[in-house]
Amino acid sequence: MSATPTAASEAVATTPELPPAFQTSARKPKKLPNWGLKVVLALTGTIGALFLAVHLFGNLKVYTGAEHFNEYAYWLRHAGEPLLPANGLVWVLRVVLAGCIVAHVSVATILWVRGRRARGRFSAKRNNGFRSFSATLMPLTGLFILAFVVFHLADLTLGVKPLAPATFQEHTDTAAFAYQNLIASFSRPWSAAIYIGMMVLLAIHVSHGLYTVVSDLGAIGKRLRAILITIGGLIAVFILLGNASIPIAVLAGVLS
Numbered sequence: 001m002s003a004t005p006t007a008a009s010e011a012v013a014t015t016p017e018l019p020p021a022f023q024t025s026a027r028k029p030k031k032l033p034n035w036g037l038k039v040v041l042a043l044t045g046t047i048g049a050l051f052l053a054v055h056l057f058g059n060l061k062v063y064t065g066a067e068h069f070n071e072y073a074y075w076l077r078h079a080g081e082p083l084l085p086a087n088g089l090v091w092v093l094r095v096v097l098a099g100c101i102v103a104h105v106s107v108a109t110i111l112w113v114r115g116r117r118a119r120g121r122f123s124a125k126r127n128n129g130f131r132s133f134s135a136t137l138m139p140l141t142g143l144f145i146l147a148f149v150v151f152h153l154a155d156l157t158l159g160v161k162p163l164a165p166a167t168f169q170e171h172t173d174t175a176a177f178a179y180q181n182l183i184a185s186f187s188r189p190w191s192a193a194i195y196i197g198m199m200v201l202l203a204i205h206v207s208h209g210l211y212t213v214v215s216d217l218g219a220i221g222k223r224l225r226a227i228l229i230t231i232g233g234l235i236a237v238f239i240l241l242g243n244a245s246i247p248i249a250v251l252a253g254v255l256s
């Protein structure tokens with residue numbers, strides 16, 4: 001069968017090639033758009049901040065005494081039984097949090113690299129006080145928080161010595177020792193100092209992160225924006241004061 005060229009195929013064949021500047025690079029792999037990455041950063045960061053607020057609520061139970069605090073640690077491991085297996089809820093939280101951390105760090109790194117490339121040899125000079133200071137510190141405070149999480153898990157969850165106290169006790173099927181482990185850890189001044197210092201860095205990171213999330217929401221109105229920014233700031237201050245009070249109370253002998 002002879003192929004008669006149609007008007008359309010002739011048009012394609014005769015279209016002159018576009019100069020390189022006007023060609024769309026169909027072969028290049030599509031880059032994820034910055035706005036999409038920022039949404040991922042905002043969502044995972046907000047989930048992290050919510051976790052910190054709930055974690056703070058749990059941590060403050062330490063002031064209700066050893067029995068209550070250990071009961072709470074025990075409950076966390078057995079919540080939802082027999083529908084869920086032992087540690088079921090804890091594992092769901094671990095998987096969600098680990099996923100958020102991996103996504104948050106990867107996306108933040110991609111955006112940081114793109115920002116540096118786009119800026120080229122021009123340095124990012126901002127001049128609006130604390131906001132600019134905390135914005136510049138985001139990658140650094142983020143790295144410290146990552147290192148802190150590793151230390152914290154070794155110290156109070158896994159009992160990896162010498163990061164964990166020498167008297168670290170594993171939870172058993174019938175009892176938890178979260179209170180004793182916490183007191184033993186914070187009785188070491190260097191460990192208490194790490195926790196207190198980290199809560200300052202964490203508050204800087206969380207307050208700037210939540211400020212950015214609210215600012216990026218855009219068309220929500222001046223009043224609502226101001227309210228949300230204030231709530232974000234308060235969450236950061238509560239995380240700082242509430243958590244830092246615990247190692248301070250142990251060092252001061254208020255908790256023992």
Ligand code: HEM
Pocket residue numbers: 055059073090094097145149152153156157171178182195202243244246247
């Ligand atoms: C002074 C501040 C803090 C105190 C007193 C504290 C205390 C604790 C305690 C007692 C546990 C439970 C250990 C157990 O039940 O065996 C725990 C678990 C945990 N903490 Fe903290 N924490 C603090 C800050 C933080 C911060 C800032 C983060 C995150 C950036 C964090 C992330 C975690 C995680 C992810 C776990 C769960 C570990 C697991 O079982 O998988 N904590 N924390």
